[in-house]
Amino acid sequence: MKSRIRLVAILLVVSLAVAFFLPTSPAPAQDKTIRWKIQTPYPLAVPYVARTAKMGDRIKAMSNGRLDIKFYPPGGIVPAYAEWDALQKGTLEGGFMTPSDVRGIFGPVGDLFNQYPMGPTGIEMVSWMLYGNGEKLLREVMDKVGFKEVVFVAPANLSVAEDEMWTNKKIEKPADFKGLKIRTFGYWGQILQGVGASVVTLPGGELYQALERGVIDACEYGTSADNEAIKLNEVTKYCYYPGVHSPGNVHYIFVNKKAWERLSPDLREIIKRESLATAMDNFAAGAVESAQAREKMRAKGTQFLPLNMEVQAFIAQKSDELWDSFAAKDPVYAKVYKDQKEFMKKYRELMGEIQPDFTKIYEALKKK
Template identity: 30%
Template sequence: MTNAYPPGAPFYTVGPGSPTDFCKKVDAMSGGRLKIQHFAAGELIPALEGFDAVQAGTVEMNAANAYFWAGKLFAAQYFTTVPFGLNFQGVNAWLYHGGGLELWQELYKPLGLIAFPMGNTGVQMTGWFREPIESVEDFNGLKMRIPGLAGKVYKELGVDVKLLPGGEIFPALERGVIDAAEFVGPYQDRRLGLQKAAKYYYTTGWHEPSNVTELLINLQTWESLPTDLQEIVKAAAMACNIESHTWSEANNADALDDLVKNYDVKADVLPAEIVSKMREITFDVLEAEAAKDPQTKKVHDAFMAFRDKHRAWATISEKPYHEYLS
């Protein structure tokens, strides 16, 4: 198994629910019958070459995020996150019980690949900015590290979008090569040291209300496994999906508190008029992209139909509860 993320990165390579934890779980659950050797980014192949390596059979597995492969399959992004899309609860409901996983595998099968969810950060922060963001116009001309569908939205606002691996974000932000950067959330961002390069930290989670880690497997290798080992792989991936999210939820609050109190970080919510404009652009972009390709349209329509159904339930269940707490 190769990985898009660097050695020692909590969640992404090591720790509870991580890819290395997944390998340990599979080893233990199979009684040692199935052993997976893990290589972080750069240890065997470069960070973002896992898709090609698994497809070619150079390696059997890769851990990353499906939106890294947008240049190959636009629809792959829907299996990582969608701006104004589904939260952790919703995306797992869609993947496991709403037909999402079947669509994901249908998309990959012609390429000799199969995928499963293996992690989730939960909601992510909008990102770090060297200067305050007070209006939509402040995005024009900004150079920002931002992957996935959100990058297309930012482009519509005049942002110069950059796709950088996690390990390259801090030096680029510190040197002013970029003006802003999105990574994950307080715990992960603090570990990268982003608070030393920028002080304005915004949220709403509009761009990534959840973020799925992809377990990518060579289809021929997968089909060579006996059924019991396939079930072990699926069960270990599902366990890591839940465990990684709970780990993230347990650590982000303390990390945010530390950033604000000890690093002079100014944490704030994006102004409502900015988020409203982002939402308007998001659905224009998604509809336009879906119209270009039948494959993308199929995934888009299925995702949005489930999103609307889940939102109706969340509006009557979760929303009143959170409003009561506030």
């Protein structure tokens, strides 16, 4: 009996020892890929939006597959222009957008971070955001309107100035705006109405026919590349420049705070640096596309005409009057506007001194 007990005990010890040293079956590998959804209110077919959406592929490659970002079109996850609320709630991890998209929430101050008549160029805006007080002030504004769970990451698009106006009527003095039926919107439309123009709001797809049929006398829509794409040159004679109503346009990447904090520092840096690289890519590509578009349209007979300084000064005066009225009513607007103006003054003084005026140089050469 005792020998049986000893035998059972020995067998049990041996079995346990064998079980301990045998290799165990590997546990199923966990998916370590972080998946993000970024939505934009702008159609993905628009060139700068399409270029920005490619960020997802580049970030996936740079992170060795650890971060997989998919860009969604308007309405892909939430309704267009609901991206801000979705980020606040965590429904989306990211958004490609700008505060002025939702003026009903941000009010006039939102435009100070995007574009407005006589405002910063794209490069000036990005410089102020990154190396002035822009990011800090935007944080204050977002907190004030209730977006405390939304984090600013970086610019992802900046554009060249838009064409000022496409028309069949010459604009040679401020009085020429009176009675002009012009397609525009927003605060620029408000300024034009104040000087006697008749402002009409139309989608871009309807501008060709509206100009052709005389429903409107003039329009502003976008950059030269944008305007050539919808063939405004076929139904107008003149394109006026410079784009004082929109010197530049900037859009940003915003993210949900909790989703951002869950990322490792290196993944955060990858997103930020890729956003900045995409912004420069958009600027460079947009400038080349507009230059090529102008060359094509000029060859087909479009006359590109400069707005005389009297008209530009008039626009500046009326614009400043409107911004000053906003500042008088809203201390937050006043704070942001004052800071931005001071930054631009120093920036423009520098650029005015160190940047050669190539247009004037070549004009002087022609006179010789």
